[in-house]
Amino acid sequence: MAGMEAEFIIVGSGVAGALVANELASAGKSVLMLEAGPRVPRWQTVERFRNQVDKTDFMAPYRSAPWAPHPEYGKFANDYLVFKGSHKFNSQYIRAVGGTTWHWAASCWRFLPNDFKIRSLYGVGRDWPIEYADLAPWYQHAEQELGVWGPDDEELGSPRDRAYPMSPLPLSYNDAQVKQRMNAHNPDWRVVTEPVARNSRPYDDRPTCCGNNNCMPICPIGAMYNGIVHVDKAEANGARLIENAVVNRIVSEGDRIVAVEYRDSLGEAHRIEGKTFILAANGIETPKLMLMSPGRHHPAGVGNRSDMVGRNLMDHPGTGVGFYADKPLWPGRGPQEMTSLIGFRDGPFRAEYAGKKLHLSNMSVVERATREVLGQNLEHDILTLNERIRDRAARYVEFNSFHELLPQPQNRIRPSATEKDASGIPRPEITYSIDDYVKKSAVHTRENYAEIARVMGGSEVTFSDEFAPNNHITGTTIMGESAEDSVVDKDCRTFDHPNLFIAGSSVMPTVGTANVTLTIAALALRLADRLIKEA
Amino acid sequence: MRLLRLSVMLSAPLLLWWVVSVLAQEVWDTAGATEVNTELNLPELIDKGRYLAIAGDCEACHTAPGGKLFAGGRAMEIPRLGTLYSSNITPDINVGIGGWSLREFDRALRRGIGKMGRNLYPAMPYEAYAKITDEDMRALYAYFLFGVQPVHDAVPANRIPKPLSARWPLKVWNWLFVDSEVYQPRPDQSDEWNRGAYLVQGLAHCGECHTPRGIAFQEKAYDETGRGFLSGGPVLDGWEAYNITPDPVSGIGKWSREQLTQYLETGHVNRLAQAGGPMAEAIENSLSKMRGSDIAAMVTYLRDIPPVAGEARAPRHQRGQPASEVIIKRGNPIAVDTHPADATKTSDGARLYLGMCASCHGVDGTGTPDGYYPSLVNNSTVGAESDHNLRQAVLYGVRRTVDGHKKMMPGFANQLSEQQYEKLVNYLRRTFAAPPGK
Numbered sequence: 001m002a003g004m005e006a007e008f009i010i011v012g013s014g015v016a017g018a019l020v021a022n023e024l025a026s027a028g029k030s031v032l033m034l035e036a037g038p039r040v041p042r043w044q045t046v047e048r049f050r051n052q053v054d055k056t057d058f059m060a061p062y063r064s065a066p067w068a069p070h071p072e073y074g075k076f077a078n079d080y081l082v083f084k085g086s087h088k089f090n091s092q093y094i095r096a097v098g099g100t101t102w103h104w105a106a107s108c109w110r111f112l113p114n115d116f117k118i119r120s121l122y123g124v125g126r127d128w129p130i131e132y133a134d135l136a137p138w139y140q141h142a143e144q145e146l147g148v149w150g151p152d153d154e155e156l157g158s159p160r161d162r163a164y165p166m167s168p169l170p171l172s173y174n175d176a177q178v179k180q181r182m183n184a185h186n187p188d189w190r191v192v193t194e195p196v197a198r199n200s201r202p203y204d205d206r207p208t209c210c211g212n213n214n215c216m217p218i219c220p221i222g223a224m225y226n227g228i229v230h231v232d233k234a235e236a237n238g239a240r241l242i243e244n245a246v247v248n249r250i251v252s253e254g255d256r257i258v259a260v261e262y263r264d265s266l267g268e269a270h271r272i273e274g275k276t277f278i279l280a281a282n283g284i285e286t287p288k289l290m291l292m293s294p295g296r297h298h299p300a301g302v303g304n305r306s307d308m309v310g311r312n313l314m315d316h317p318g319t320g321v322g323f324y325a326d327k328p329l330w331p332g333r334g335p336q337e338m339t340s341l342i343g344f345r346d347g348p349f350r351a352e353y354a355g356k357k358l359h360l361s362n363m364s365v366v367e368r369a370t371r372e373v374l375g376q377n378l379e380h381d382i383l384t385l386n387e388r389i390r391d392r393a394a395r396y397v398e399f400n401s402f403h404e405l406l407p408q409p410q411n412r413i414r415p416s417a418t419e420k421d422a423s424g425i426p427r428p429e430i431t432y433s434i435d436d437y438v439k440k441s442a443v444h445t446r447e448n449y450a451e452i453a454r455v456m457g458g459s460e461v462t463f464s465d466e467f468a469p470n471n472h473i474t475g476t477t478i479m480g481e482s483a484e485d486s487v488v489d490k491d492c493r494t495f496d497h498p499n500l501f502i503a504g505s506s507v508m509p510t511v512g513t514a515n516v517t518l519t520i521a522a523l524a525l526r527l528a529d530r531l532i533k534e535a
Numbered sequence: 536m537r538l539l540r541l542s543v544m545l546s547a548p549l550l551l552w553w554v555v556s557v558l559a560q561e562v563w564d565t566a567g568a569t570e571v572n573t574e575l576n577l578p579e580l581i582d583k584g585r586y587l588a589i590a591g592d593c594e595a596c597h598t599a600p601g602g603k604l605f606a607g608g609r610a611m612e613i614p615r616l617g618t619l620y621s622s623n624i625t626p627d628i629n630v631g632i633g634g635w636s637l638r639e640f641d642r643a644l645r646r647g648i649g650k651m652g653r654n655l656y657p658a659m660p661y662e663a664y665a666k667i668t669d670e671d672m673r674a675l676y677a678y679f680l681f682g683v684q685p686v687h688d689a690v691p692a693n694r695i696p697k698p699l700s701a702r703w704p705l706k707v708w709n710w711l712f713v714d715s716e717v718y719q720p721r722p723d724q725s726d727e728w729n730r731g732a733y734l735v736q737g738l739a740h741c742g743e744c745h746t747p748r749g750i751a752f753q754e755k756a757y758d759e760t761g762r763g764f765l766s767g768g769p770v771l772d773g774w775e776a777y778n779i780t781p782d783p784v785s786g787i788g789k790w791s792r793e794q795l796t797q798y799l800e801t802g803h804v805n806r807l808a809q810a811g812g813p814m815a816e817a818i819e820n821s822l823s824k825m826r827g828s829d830i831a832a833m834v835t836y837l838r839d840i841p842p843v844a845g846e847a848r849a850p851r852h853q854r855g856q857p858a859s860e861v862i863i864k865r866g867n868p869i870a871v872d873t874h875p876a877d878a879t880k881t882s883d884g885a886r887l888y889l890g891m892c893a894s895c896h897g898v899d900g901t902g903t904p905d906g907y908y909p910s911l912v913n914n915s916t917v918g919a920e921s922d923h924n925l926r927q928a929v930l931y932g933v934r935r936t937v938d939g940h941k942k943m944m945p946g947f948a949n950q951l952s953e954q955q956y957e958k959l960v961n962y963l964r965r966t967f968a969a970p971p972g973k
Contacts, residue, residue: 041950041951042890042891042950043887043890043891043950044869044871044890046889046890046891046894047864047869047882047886047889047890048869048872050865050889051865051866051867051868051869063872201941202934202941202942202943205932205934205943205945206945207895207943207944207945210894210895210908212894220894221894221895221945222945232949
């Protein structure tokens, strides 16, 4: 494999890498994608999931390859991430061709215009070096590429020029009932239909959602967007992809990157040369790789003159609430998530505590209700048990939340000095703490959870106060105005290396108050456009 | 090359004169054609022609995928010949048919002779269009000249190997095989029957795909009096057109009038047949847009032509059993998990079915009760004597838009190895194409 080369080398084949690859390949460029994980066809993941007993373990159908581990918990725990600090950053991601969007809820929110300037407006966090208006056309493009449905009759706070590519499927009974009752009680909550990359009609040669209600861990029919869509498109347009290629070093000459080195599944070493390099290996593996690649001119790692590579790690720490409503709502019909409460995404309070978004779960809770009823060990006849399970599965309501964690240099990921994976590559070590900005907001969230439960006639209200990860791994190759405190500039180019670019969540200066994938996609498309214009 | 460019530059005034004279010629031509044909520029006649062009499905061949209406350029792989590109039939004066007279238009449609007297390749169904009445021909001509937007894009040249590119053998072929008569109504049949025969044999050109071909790729029969008419055609572009004679076993003799009508109008009758490939296109572009009375006439005729028996022992829509393998498979790990290092260990057909097909068609293959996801049991495509169309559907999917509603099944070519593909098709046939009572 020695001597292979391409004009553009892309490390990672998730939504960011695949979008860049497809745009470049469509423009006739020579493109090579390197993916650490294997290519797993959809049907295999579907069959693993269907065979799995515990349907709540979303990572169980995605077993990691020995040479490309990703974090696994529960039954298959592999302790891949090494935790330091007061909070565990027990995040999930997938190392496989197509990346982590194999399993997601497909939420495709645009950021709010104010999300780009929270430093100037509220005196916290960082401002982006670009504004909403700079990204708006790329949001539009991303919505078309991913195939997004969204409400055209509701104000979501992010101005748009054109209608969503698709109109939403009708809300599930659960979503419609909860939305109606909550908005009637408090219009400031603003429960709205969520924009998602899921088909409400055949779109981009993918079928209409048929409501399997297992978007996570896998859409069985491809009605929901997955990064594999653009991997396939990129390949059809002439891009090449090497799977099971674990890049372990970026090679530089002076300030230019000249090659990457990778090991294949058998541990054999290879070297790939190129003219332009794009790292798109997510917010943990991208900075890890950069820090693993010190050179004569950059002893602290590639792109790390600012010492910011791996720092400013962010996510959306989440809390939750569950209760039994006074009426059956039958969650579990249709997609797993269809509505969100957006009344707390922005406001002057952001100077004091985190903006946030709350979302209603529409996952089937039959399994949960069954375990619970059987676990109570009641002496009932079968019909009574059945009735009880039906009743509880029909009335259970669950809300979860995303709180905006601010960028803080001490929250960081670096290659472990002591712990290595099966191939001898350092494992990611993560130091992470959740500060009062989020904790204070979570108290406010809890008050609203209690009010929601009251409005819905809730009983047996249970709060999940421990912060849960939401896998929006951001900030670790942060974008900014200045080479002093940032890794990439507004075009996603590293300040230190003119031919090294970064695509993906790690460039985001703030994590905002909504799911990050659409912003990842918009930034990737914008980057691809720059690369094509420059080449 | 450089010398050439130099000489062109030196002769710029000459070039200018040439351009002006060509333009003048064009203006003159346009004026001439317009003057001759204004008597045909009548809204009613144009509307009639528009409908007939739909009935003739001119769009299917003369519009490239994603291209402009009737601008041609659609590639057609013709077995034993090469690649043909359909022509631009918009009224553009240079690259289209804007300069054609009614006589030339008529000659192309009926006899396959182009404006310059060259024979057209019989990919153009002129053997069928020969049946069109003079009155309908005038309407079609009026529509193409005055009802269609001219498109100035030229189409690519045909790719035919040299020895085959001579056109004179086509004259011989035409003399041998083509019977160019306008449809003659049969006095012993009803008006509806005759209308149906006129459409089926002529504009709808059903026989183009559904009638068997002879040794020179000619259709063996052009109407119900010929042997084998509509008894099933060759495999074209991977798709096979079935026997649609009223034979109860090999044809559609067991379809009710209502079922056949619904199929032609929508391409979908649950537990009977779903149209894919070229038939889906014919329904989308043509049949679904035709008048109810014309569909009724075609149904009357199709149900009355001589039945032709084939080799099938049971009707293709009456085969198969619901699958039951899910009970065995669920809870057992898939082969790749049991033998991660052994690439030759691939899952069996039942497993592939469950992973790829069952989410829509159901674990037992009976689809949804409303038929939105069709049953694979009692399914003409799965149960047909040959598996060509099933293979096309598995690899490339099915797409069909009727009345603004798009139905689609994705293709699975990307997800299947050669070995898995064979196992899956084998399983589908074994389960859902099993003879009844087995």
